[in-house]
Amino acid sequence: MRRRAICRESMRPIGYHVGPWCAVLVLFCASLSAQQPGIQNPYTSVDDEAAGARLFRPLCAICHGLDGNGTLGIGPQIRRGLPGRTTDLDLYETIRDGIPGTGMPPFTFSEKERWQVVAYVQSLRRTAEAKESASAGDAARGAKLFRGKGGCSKCHTVKGEGGRRGPDLSHIGGDRSIEELKRSILSPNETVSPAYWELRATTREGVTVTGRRLNEDTFSLQLLDSQQRLISVMKSDLEEYDLDKNSVMPSFERKLSQREIDDLVNYLATLKPKGARR
């Protein structure tokens, strides 16, 4: 692994920070014990995390959100790692180089500052994961409930099977914490993704159209209607239209027992992309 990291670095254009960075890497590599897998962050103390937070809050949170959850809708969530960028070194390099073609710029922090930001980002991940470990329940029983008594698969797809009315849940365990999953089941109206708001429109001929609003501009609306058809309507052809921002999913608070809800949540938490951390 030491070799891999150094090779990566040596592929960078000659004359651009290669010299000093190689020297730093060699020092880090030399200082790591033989058992350690890959390059790890040498700055992980509480003080380092705090220093990282001081840089993260004004510079990174502007896009990724204060707790790295991506809810600002500008940068992605980073508290659960990004596909292909999960190690300390991956994060370090992303901060140093940015991601060309995206809004992620390179940051010219010192090496120490970059590692301190990495330490803080990893602490956000630990906090998110700590919340997850508090879950109880049996995933196998939850899977049965999902397809059977709960009736979830009528509206939700998991790995290609299920309905289209609600969100595809194939990766929901990677996107939501245990707490958030539980809240969605018990109080579905608390957070309803705008992609699942129900459109109700009446044409000038008096025909009623309902369905999920997929897109909208000044002149038209696109939707998946209640017959599961993709249709597009011109606003000029509509008498009126409205969006119902409540969830079409009922609360399961009284429909399932506490144990069943725990089972279901535990099953949902297992639904993650391949290779993602458990």
Place this chain on the structure above:
Amino acid sequence: MRPLGGTILLALWALVLTAQVSYEDLLSAEANPENWMTYSGTYKSRHYSGLRQITRENIGDLELKWVFHAGTEGKLQATPLVVDAIMYLTEGNNNVIALDAKTGRRFWTYVHTLPKRVNTVARTNRGAALLDDRVFTGTLDGRLLALDAKTGNVLWSRQVCDNTKGYTLTMAPLAVKDKIIVGTAGGEYGIRGYLDAYDAKSGEQAWRFYTIPGPGEPGHETWENDAWKTGGGSAWVTGSFDPDLNLVYWGIGNPSPDWNGDVRPGDNLYTGSVVALDVDTGKLKWHFQFTPHDVWDWDAVQIPVLVDREFRGRPRKLMLWGNRNAFFYVLDRETGEFLLGKPFAKQTWAKGLDENGRPIKLPGTEPTKEGVKVYPAAQGATNWYAPSYSPRTGLFYLSVWADYWGMFYTGEPIFTAGNRYDGSLVERIYPNHMAEKDAGYGAIRAIDPETGERKWEFKMRGVSESGLLTTAGDVLFSGSIEGNFMALDAETGKLLWRKNLGARTDNSPITYLVDGKQYVSVKAGLALYTFGLRE
């Protein structure tokens, strides 16, 4: 064959003679609307063209003539230039392309090699300048280039600013007399901004105007401690020029750090201001500050629109300005005197303007730790995209983010050279029209400069980052963030024609004439679309 050969030779000779842009051509651009020779069309920057083939009546015959796809990484945000049927377009990665303006076919490409790291919040370029037989463009790595207009070869290259410290060049330069004027972007990096003039032939520096006065200079007292050294004051959109007054006018960006003013007490001149500079020396003639001690990121980089018309009963040389801070201003451009100011969009930060045009700020509107809700939000009620003025209707037009609010928070201002120096967090830079009940809306509004009153409004669902173009055919062209390209009646705001181009429009449409036929070009996504009348 001989006569034909002679004709071709003659035509080529004519091209050699005419495919140059002299300073005199730039001065008379208004009278020669077949070309679009500067960023804003003419030195007066009205984004208005005297072409009148495309009208309200025949707009239905508008059809697509050609599309050019940029191969760029980053945005395509440039306003193209056209002279004698040759179009010059810049890409976000600083490539420059010369095209046949009739067919969209490429003559040449200048390929710019950027360093792997570019410190910028906007990987973009807004266009070029033309003078004599040269094309001038600024680059993200801080160079001003002079290219041969016939080949794209580099004639000279000048390092204007240091990108490792967050400075970039993103604006289209302005060619005036024998000089090329360009300013530095980087207001989110704690720069100390400047405008530079270079000799067009040699590339030698003629003058520099620092947008933040140094010790001993007037205005320096509006900064405390050492804040002036990292005070921002970028210049990232092209200015205007009045040859009679020999003044260039330029809008100056936000102070740094953007959203935490505690480290920079004072008015922070000349951020959030327009400056009038002697074009020969770069000396300041006057300034007007729209937003003293800005803490909301309301750059005053809007294009100064120069208009000569009667105002309150007497002919005046005016400057019209729709500012990011939601106020519309009329200034006397000889003296900088404030003549009129009125909100053109919802704002909650000022009680109004005093008799000198200084805002009377309302308490409780500056960012706090807990967050403060203010209209307009950080992108402002309008921004850098071109407004327009039609001398036929006498109206000023601008793209508006209506009923647009944001949450402003203070944070820790930590300056490290080359890194962002926002000093804070803001939320809701872009409203989400798919998700929010009170997202506001995008609008094109027409304002009567005499009163500041709104004459009409065209409502869009989403906000727009498209500039505007008006023509002597009384048509107003604009795009939208939704991907629509639209033609409105410039008198009434009624929608006349539209096409879905499928991606956001964030440059400004232009119009030009080739072989006696009028064309309109607009960018959507990474492509440039050119329309003309059906034959």
